[in-house]
Amino acid sequence: MCLDIDDTLLDNAASSRSGLAALVGHDAAWPVWRRTTDEHYARYLAGDVDFDTMLHERTRAFFAEFGELLTDAEVARREHHRMCAMQRAWRLFHDVAPCLEWLHASGYRLAAVTNAPGGYQRKKMASVGLSGVFDAVIISGEVGVAKPDPAIFEIACAELGVPSHQVLHVGDRLDVDATAAVRAGLRGVWLDRSGVPAPRQTDVPVIAGLDELPEHLVCDYGVEHADPPRSAALASAR
Ligand SMILES: [Mg+2]
Structure with missing residues (x-):
């Protein structure tokens, strides 16, 4: 993931x-x-x-x-x-910690894939408790390619050790995240937090919040729901 x-x-x-x-x-x-x-x-x-x-x-x-x-x-x-x-003012959305806990408990290997300078983004992640949460952290400023370039998703899959067709990418930008991931051979999900109930003419699944992600995975991909334990790293996320 x-x-x-x-x-x-x-x-x-x-x-x-x-x-x-x-x-x-x-x-x-x-x-x-x-x-x-x-x-x-x-x-x-x-x-x-x-x-x-x-x-x-x-x-x-x-x-x-x-x-x-x-x-x-x-x-x-x-x-x-x-x-x-x-x-x-850096804060996580309220649905992040429960979703990450569920993903960990369900056995997902997790990668962050983000467009930003390395030091800046790692400082930001540390400040909101995301250090140590991911199995791989792929930052455009460190790897020399940025989304929507397929190469950054290929790097993420390689670091996760998972074939691209078994990896799902979730992001808030339809073009830079979801559609770009599909072009790179991954599954893409568009996280549309706008709350606007507009008609969505997209070729990728859409969720309105990360609280919808477990159900999406269970319904579309047959993932069994896990009863998530709390981890030390996630307990510190805010
Ligand atoms: Mg984004």
Whole structure:
């Protein structure tokens, strides 16, 4: 089983909104922040800029949208303030710990597959109690390929020691996670946490929360339900 991290296990959107609120006093500009993030994060994933440069240029571009042209020193000061506020707000979704316990108790080998810099993402995982939970941690910044490239899923399957057709990947992005996993020969599940009961024209199964994952596995793949014991690593997850 492969799991994405951001907005699948960890509520990255909520922590990012907290960071934005620390930056400007409210999060009403969230749509602008999100659009600016999408543009700049794509440049980081493409290898055009390093992560710290991306953070700096994103914050500069965000304020420029509102006509405020900042010096490098002021961008750095505001970005540091935002980053600290965001990191204080890192939290797992409430359905994560029970799901991980069930997966462990059911005998799944688990891999995290995530697009981010290695040190940053490992710090984030440690801060929410995810260190030691996974059998393999595949971070794009460490392996040199990012989702949706099939190569990152192939690395995950190899580290798990499980053939790709027996591996299921769950993530919050239909294109980058679920569909990309299917293209790499895995099974893909789209975790759509939006809560919007919109018609879903997808070729992959959709769940609205991780509490639905065990039932999905039992019904679709015949996995027997386990009575999960608590593990020390998961008990510390919050
Ligand atoms: Mg994600």
